[in-house]
Amino acid sequence: MADSNLYSIKQLSWHASSKAILHNIDLTIPSAAMTGIIGPNGAGKTSLIRCLNGFYQPSAGTINFNGGELAQWTSQQLAQQIALVSQQPSVDDGWTVLQLVATGLLPYKRWFEGDSLGDVKVIDDALQQVGLVNQRDQLLQTLSGGELQRALLAKALVQQPHCMLLDEPTNHLDARYQHQLMKLIRALPMTVVASIHDINLAAQYCDYLILLKQGQVIAQGAVADVFTADNLSLLFSVPVRVDPHPYRNGLWMNFIDEEGTP
Numbered sequence: 700m701a702d703s704n705l706y707s708i709k710q711l712s713w714h715a716s717s718k719a720i721l722h723n724i725d726l727t728i729p730s731a732a733m734t735g736i737i738g739p740n741g742a743g744k745t746s747l748i749r750c751l752n753g754f755y756q757p758s759a760g761t762i763n764f765n766g767g768e769l770a771q772w773t774s775q776q777l778a779q780q781i782a783l784v785s786q787q788p789s790v791d792d793g794w795t796v797l798q799l800v801a802t803g804l805l806p807y808k809r810w811f812e813g814d815s816l817g818d819v820k821v822i823d824d825a826l827q828q829v830g831l832v833n834q835r836d837q838l839l840q841t842l843s844g845g846e847l848q849r850a851l852l853a854k855a856l857v858q859q860p861h862c863m864l865l866d867e868p869t870n871h872l873d874a875r876y877q878h879q880l881m882k883l884i885r886a887l888p889m890t891v892v893a894s895i896h897d898i899n900l901a902a903q904y905c906d907y908l909i910l911l912k913q914g915q916v917i918a919q920g921a922v923a924d925v926f927t928a929d930n931l932s933l934l935f936s937v938p939v940r941v942d943p944h945p946y947r948n949g950l951w952m953n954f955i956d957e958e959g960t961p
């Protein structure tokens with residue numbers, strides 16, 4: 700039977716400049732589901748995502764990915780398996796949307812290999828999925844924040860990965876684009892792991908949550924199990940309440956003051 704977890708992480712620690720950023724993390728990330736990483740500023744969300752991507756080597760512990768140790772995969776193999784949409788992408792503003800999106804095919808190419816008809820279809824499909832067909836020839840520097848975010852997602856889709864890692868994908872997006880992007884990500888037929896600052900957005904769209912505080916996992920599991928007032932109060936060091944959402948299935952969180960009123 701296929702393993703139902705894409706990642707299995709044991710005793711992961713990661714240090715930067717001799718400072719411990721992630722400590723003794725034991726974690727599983729289920730396949731073909733959407734997992735959110737939530738936690739306060741500086742909790743280590745980006746660092747964890749960079750470990751999952753193989754960009755940071757663990758200082759201790761192991762990351763098992765898709766049946767093998769992540770450290771054993773070559774960078775080309777990793778690029779064919781995992782796509783990362785990062786918070787501060789290095790993009791050339793002089794490029795068009797099409798040029799950016801086409802770089803998603805690089806893990807499959809040899810030097811100077813041109814695009815085949817199949818490649819063109821993969822690119823067209825990705826542009827269609829993110830709704831940027833009409834902006835394909837537009838320069839990146841002229842895109843809105845939301846359009847740039849969707850162009851980066853299209854590039855990641857073109858990579859045709861098993862797993863999509865997204866670091867704060869809704870940053871700089873207005874409420875409408877936040878929901879549009881979360882819906883789009885949630886519908887992807889692959890494993891998705893995203894760090895998300897908006898706790899209620901995470902609860903609405905994710906299947907599983909990882910609660911990270913000061914480099915440690917304080918809870919992980921299905922949203923219904925871990926999205927509790929106790930866990931979230933501990934996570935953010937402020938009192939919160941969690942209630943059934945007033946008009947849809949699911950939960951929502953509100954911060955409360957000392958008297959217990961929202």
Ligand SMILES: Nc1ncnc2c1ncn2[C@@H]1O[C@H](COP(=O)(O)OP(=O)(O)OP(=O)(O)O)[C@@H](O)[C@H]1O
Binds near residue numbers: 744745747
């Ligand atoms: N390369 C590095 N060298 C030194 N310290 C680092 C490095 N990378 C991260 N840190 C520190 O590790 C801690 C966690 O950072 P990280 O960016 O992973 O947190 P985060 O949860 O993503 O934060 P935010 O929500 O603010 O984006 C921070 O205190 C940060 O200063």
